[in-house]
Each structure stands twice: as structure tokens, then as C-alpha cells.
Amino acid sequence: MHLFEYNNCNWGNNRTLEHLYEEAFMKIGIIIYSKTGHTKSVADTLEQQLKDRGHDVTLDFIEIAEQEKDVMHPEITKAPDASPYDFLIFGAPVQGFRLCAAMSTYLNLLDDMKGKKFACIVTQALPFKWLGGEQASRKMKSIVTDKGGEFIGHSIINWNKADREGRIDDTIKHILRLIEIEVAVEA
Numbered sequence: 401m402h403l404f405e406y407n408n409c410n411w412g413n414n415r416t417l418e419h420l421y422e423e424a425f426m427k428i429g430i431i432i433y434s435k436t437g438h439t440k441s442v443a444d445t446l447e448q449q450l451k452d453r454g455h456d457v458t459l460d461f462i463e464i465a466e467q468e469k470d471v472m473h474p475e476i477t478k479a480p481d482a483s484p485y486d487f488l489i490f491g492a493p494v495q496g497f498r499l500c501a502a503m504s505t506y507l508n509l510l511d512d513m514k515g516k517k518f519a520c521i522v523t524q525a526l527p528f529k530w531l532g533g534e535q536a537s538r539k540m541k542s543i544v545t546d547k548g549g550e551f552i553g554h555s556i557i558n559w560n561k562a563d564r565e566g567r568i569d570d571t572i573k574h575i576l577r578l579i580e581i582e583v584a585v586e587a
């Protein structure tokens with residue numbers, strides 16, 4: 401039984417699970433860069449599943465100027481504000497065996513991340529995580545940790561592998577579980 405099913409229970413002092421969520425101040429932000437839509441599709445499913453469970457979640461996208469010549473130093477035209485959230489999920493693809501420059505540039509622009517927990521989702525085409533996926537995830541972790549954020553977990557999805565759908569499923573379950581643990585700890 402997941403937490404949402406307890407929503408109408410009385411937790412003492414007339415506190416429902418909804419009150420516990422509010423008291424826990426768990427605002428969740430999913431911040432994504434997606435060039436061809438793969439990472440976006442995972443984020444869309446995650447957002448929907450979090451909403452279905454009653455979480456306060458916002459999905460937002462990093463945008464860059466369409467100057468593909470200069471992908472190493474893209475101009476960020478939209479940088480989502482990370483400050484309202486307590487728990488962030490950053491999602492991005494591998495490009496050139498490393499974290500795409502749009503996400504690394506964005507993360508480097510972030511202010512202090514102290515008090516914020518975060519998880520990372522990486523998608524890549526190649527079938528092995530060591531062909532950029534692990535490197536990309538480590539990069540996201542190190543930039544945000546250096547700004548004071550607390551790394552909670554990550555997942556890498558190898559897009560062209562036969563078990564992709566299963567991997568997406570596992571990723572969503574993993575992130576939902578991490579969030580529900582955090583909600584329980586905060587409450």
C-alpha cells in the first residue's frame with residue numbers, strides 16, 4: 401500500500417497525511433535538459449506518478465540558444481529557478497561521453513544548494529554506463545554537492561538497450577522510493 405492510500409487517515413491531533421506533507425515542506429522540482437525528448441519522456445512519467453501520489457511537484461526545462469556549433473559553451477536562454485524546492489531531480493543526456501554542456505553550464509550557475517537534497521537521472525544511447533553515463537552522473541553530483549546539496553541517488557538509462565522500458569520503470573520506482581523516505585524522515 402503506498403502513502404497516498406493513507407491520505408484520509410487521522411495521524412493524531414487531526415493531522416492527515418496531507419498535513420504531514422505540508423509540515424514537511426517537501427516541494428519537489430524536476431529540472432531537465434532534453435535535446436531529442438528521451439530524458440523529457442522519463443521526466444513526464446515521473447512527474448505524473450509523483451502527482452498521482454499527491455506530491456507537490458513542478459517539472460521545468462533548461463533551454464539553450466540553438467547554436468549547435470558551440471555545444472561546449474551553450475548560451476542558456478532559460479535557467480529554471482531551483483530555490484523553491486527541497487528535493488530536486490536533475491535529468492540530462494550524455495553528449496560526447498560526458499554530461500551535456502547545457503546541464504553542466506546550468507548547474508554551475510546555481511546559487512547555494514545547502515539544505516537541498518537531489519537525485520540525478522542520465523540517459524545515454526550507448527549500452528554501457530562507462531561510455532559517458534557514470535561520468536555524467538558523477539559530474540552532476542560533484543557540481544551540486546560542491547554547492548552544498550545533499551546527493552540522494554541516481555539512475556542511468558541506456559536508451560538503446562532491449563530492457564529500456566524496465567529500466568525506466570526501475571528508475572521511476574527508485575526515485576519515488578527515495579522521495580517517500582525523505583518525506584517520512586522530514587515528518
Ligand SMILES: Cc1cc2nc3c(=O)[nH]c(=O)nc-3n(C[C@H](O)[C@H](O)[C@H](O)COP(=O)(O)O)c2cc1C
Nearest residue numbers: 434435436437438439493495496497523524525526
Ligand atoms: C551531440 C550528441 C552527442 C551524444 N553523445 C553520446 C555519447 O557520448 N554516449 C552515449 O551513450 N550517447 C550519446 N548521445 C546520445 C544521447 O545521450 C541519448 O540519445 C540520450 O538519451 C538523448 O537524450 P535527450 O533526448 O533527452 O536529449 C549523444 C547525442 C547527441 C545529440
